[in-house]
Amino acid sequence: xxxxxxxxxxxxxxxxxxxxxxxxxxxxxxxxxxxxxxxxxxxxxxxxxxxxxxxxxxxxxxxxxxxxxxxxxxxxxxxxxxxxxxxxxxxxxxxxxxxxxxxxxxxxxxxxxxxxxxxxxxxxxxxxxxxxxxxxxxxxxxxxxxxxxxxxxxxxxxxxxxxxxxxxxxxxxxxxxxxxxxxxxxxxxxxxxxxxxxxxxxxxxxxxxxxxxxxxxxxxxxxxxxxxxxxxxxxxxxxxxxxxxxxxxxxxxxxxxxxxxxxxxxxxxxxxxxxxxxxxxxxxxxxxxxxxxxxxxxxxxxxxxxxxxxxxxxxxxxxxxxxxxxxxxxxxxxxxxxxxxxxxxxxxxxxxxxxxxxxxxxxxxxxxxxxxxxxxxxxxxxxxxxxxxxxxxxxxxxxxxxxxxxxxxxx
Ligand code: ATP
Ligand code: MG
Numbered sequence: 001x002x003x004x005x006x007x008x009x010x011x012x013x014x015x016x017x018x019x020x021x022x023x024x025x026x027x028x029x030x031x032x033x034x035x036x037x038x039x040x041x042x043x044x045x046x047x048x049x050x051x052x053x054x055x056x057x058x059x060x061x062x063x064x065x066x067x068x069x070x071x072x073x074x075x076x077x078x079x080x081x082x083x084x085x086x087x088x089x090x091x092x093x094x095x096x097x098x099x100x101x102x103x104x105x106x107x108x109x110x111x112x113x114x115x116x117x118x119x120x121x122x123x124x125x126x127x128x129x130x131x132x133x134x135x136x137x138x139x140x141x142x143x144x145x146x147x148x149x150x151x152x153x154x155x156x157x158x159x160x161x162x163x164x165x166x167x168x169x170x171x172x173x174x175x176x177x178x179x180x181x182x183x184x185x186x187x188x189x190x191x192x193x194x195x196x197x198x199x200x201x202x203x204x205x206x207x208x209x210x211x212x213x214x215x216x217x218x219x220x221x222x223x224x225x226x227x228x229x230x231x232x233x234x235x236x237x238x239x240x241x242x243x244x245x246x247x248x249x250x251x252x253x254x255x256x257x258x259x260x261x262x263x264x265x266x267x268x269x270x271x272x273x274x275x276x277x278x279x280x281x282x283x284x285x286x287x288x289x290x291x292x293x294x295x296x297x298x299x300x301x302x303x304x305x306x307x308x309x310x311x312x313x314x315x316x317x318x319x320x321x322x323x324x325x326x327x328x329x330x331x332x333x334x335x336x337x338x339x340x341x342x343x344x345x346x347x348x349x350x351x352x353x354x355x356x357x358x359x360x361x362x363x364x365x366x367x368x369x370x371x372x373x374x375x376x377x378x379x380x381x382x383x384x385x386x387x388x389x390x391x392x393x394x395x396x397x398x399x400x401x402x403x404x405x406x407x408x409x410x411x
Contacts, residue, residue: 001033001034001035001061001062001171001175002034002035002037002059002060002061002062003029003034003035003036003037003060003061003062003063003064004036004037004038004039004040004056004059004060004062004063004064005021005022005025005026005036005038005039005040005063005064005065005066006039006040006041006042006049006052006053006056006063006064006065006066007019007021007022007039007040007041007042007065007066007067008041008042008043008044008049008065008066008067008068008076008077008151009041009043009044009067009068009151010043010044010045010074012041012043012067013041013042013043019039019041019066020153021066021067021149021151021153021156022036022039022066024153024156024157024160025064025066025156025160026039028160028161028165029062029168030177030179030222031176031177031178032165032168032169032175032176032177033174033175033176033177033224034062034168034171034175034177035177037059037060038056038059038060040052040056044068044074044075044076045076046076046079046080049068049076049077049080050080050083050084053065053080053081053084054084057084057141057142057144057146060144061143061144061145062144062145062146062147062168062171063144063145063146063147064146064147064148064149065077065081065146065147065148065149066149066150066151066156067149067150067151068151069117069134069135069136069137069148069149069150069151070117070133070134070150070151071111071113071114071116071117071133071134072113073113075116075134077148078116078117078119078120078121078137078148081121081124081137081139081146081148082121082122085121085139085141085146087121087122087123087124088121088122089119089120089121089122090119090120090121090122091115091118091119092118092119092120092126093118094126095117095118095120095126095135096115096118099114099115099117099118099133102133114133117133117134117135120135120137121137121139123139124137124138124139125137125138125139126138127149127159127163127164128159128163129150129155129158129159130158130159130162131152131154131155131158131159132150132152132155134150134155136148136149136150136159136163136164138163138164138167145171147164149164174226175224175225175226176224176225176226176227176228176230176231177222177223177224177231178222178223178224178225178228178231178232178235179220179221179222179223179235180206180220180221180235180239180253180254181218181219181220181221181252181253181254181255182218182219182221182239182242182243182246182250182252182253183213183216183217183218183250183251183252183253183256183257183258184216184217184218184219184246184249184250184251185215185216185217185249185251185258185399185403186249186403187217187246187249188217189210189212189217192210192217192219192246192249193210195245195246196208196210196219196241196242196245196246198245199238199241199242199245200238200242203238205223205224205225205234206221206222206223206234206235206238207221207222207223208220208221208238209222214395214399215395215396215398215399216251216258216399219242219246221235221238221239221242223235223238239253248407248410251403251406257287257290257291258287258399258402258403258406259287259288259290259291259402260291261406262288262402262405262406262409263288263291263293263294263297263298265406265409265410266297266298266347266405266409267293267296267297268409269409271297271346271347271375271409272297272298272299272345272346272347273288273297273298273299273345273346273347273348273349273405274298274299274300274301274339274340274342274343274345274347274348274349275288275300275301275302275339275348275349275350275351275401276301276302276304276310276313276314276335276336276338276339276348276349276350276351277301277302277303277304277351278303278304278305278310278326278327278335278351278352278353279327279351279352279353279354279355279369279393279394279397280351280353280394280397280398280401281303281305281394282303283394283395283397283398284301284349284351284398284401284402285298285300285301285303287398287402288402299343299344299345300343301339301343301349302314302339304316304335307321307326310326310331310335310352313338313339313342314334314335314338314339314342314350315334315337315338315341315342316331316334316335316338317334320334325364326352327352327353327354327364327368327369327370328352328370329370329372329381329383331350331352331370332350332351332352332370332371332372332381333350333372333374333379333381334350335348335350335351335352335372336348336349336350336372336373336374336379336381337350337374337379338350340374340375346375346376347373347374347375347405347408347409348373348374348375349371349372349373349374349401349404349405350370350371350372350373350374351369351370351371351372351397351398351401352369352370353367353368353369353370353384353393353397354366354367354368354369354393355390355393355394355397356389356390356393357389357390365385366393367384367385367386367387367388367393368383368384368385369383369384369385369386369393369396369397369400370382370383370384371384371397371400371401371404373401373404373405373408375408380404380408382400382404384396384397384400
């Protein structure tokens with residue numbers, strides 16, 4: 001079954017609102033073994049919507065439209081569907097009755113416009129909207145299934161889950177699709193690609209995608225089979241080869257974030273951590289505290305941006321800063337040791353670097369970052385030269401710090 005999604009709404013064509021409904025729908029459809037082959041975003045525009053809808057009917061088995069079901073003039077999906085399918089709009093008494101009831105309940109009279117929502121293309125089934133007023137629609141036309149869903153994500157999700165999923169399950173020709181995500185840190189994307197290529201290029205099922213996601217590389221596997229168990233077996237087969245190729249650079253195989261994995265190890269080893277951050281401005285602390293239960297392993301830390309605060313909050317001697325510069329190995333090291341000492345954490349982390357765009361010099365360029373980790377086994381410091389803009393450098397630096405902690409507590 002090939003599916004296609006059409007997200008309707010002029011606001012989705014502005015820089016301010018993203019079509020997230022199709023991401024939700026794609027996830028749900030994939031889990032049923034239904035592939036999404038096309039998706040389109042189109043404004044509240046009859047003519048253009050008509051074109052897109054017509055094309056979809058010719059090439060897809062399942063067409064889902066989202067949005068444009070409300071009562072206002074710019075909500076045109078019902079009318080466009082009726083027109084393209086050559087079916088008249090007919091009023092459904094039951095929808096009208098419910099609308100009138102709803103308005104009576106809140107003590108308001110219904111504007112005539114609202115009755116538009118009771119009009120459906122002839123032969124369509126309407127789908128109850130438990131979270132709003134606009135009902136959804138289900139149509140079958142020349143072997144194509146067409147679903148119209150409301151735009152507000154919580155309405156769409158509730159309706160899809162309760163009514164559409166059970167129906168689509170019957171339709172997915174017994175195919176099941178399962179996915180697995182390997183998250184990798186410490187290797188560039190090209191190297192990940194190269195290492196796994198011998199295994200993945202021979203495999204079409206599972207299919208593989210490699211993508212960079214905020215400082216990590218993700219390898220996504222998608223397997224299809226008659227049952228979930230068979231699909232899982234296919235994933236395990238290729239997955240073992242991928243794990244062997246990437247070794248301990250793989251930090252997650254079930255969707256966990258790096259900070260979650262770090263938190264898990266810290267809890268397991270009963271260790272605590274404290275952080276002294278300069279160029280990351282608190283990012284590492286922010287990420288660690290995203291993890292539920294972080295109070296059991298994260299003590300806190302300091303954002304010590306100025307030299308003076310490095311001295312006052314992390315006990316970095318002014319002379320050390322004077323002699324080496326604030327962005328240097330010895331200062332990162334002293335920050336890690338200082339914050340550990342001050343907080344009594346089992347592990348101290350220090351981060352200092354130049355995030356740019358200004359402040360770089362020939363021997364200390366933008367992107368130079370030192371990350372240090374101190375515990376009872378000693379202090380380690382690493383130098384990084386990250387490419388990219390300020391945002392990327394700060395993200396990479398926070399990933400590097402979390403990765404250093406992971407490696408320290410893993411064994
Ligand atoms: P309503 O009865 O609320 O008018 P509707 O079905 O007409 O529902 P729209 O008017 O298109 O839906 O959108 C309603 C809200 O849902 C808007 O805030 C819109 O930004 C949001 N929305 C619409 N489509 C999407 C989408 N594809 N992804 C995320 N949000 C969306
Ligand atoms: Mg609307």
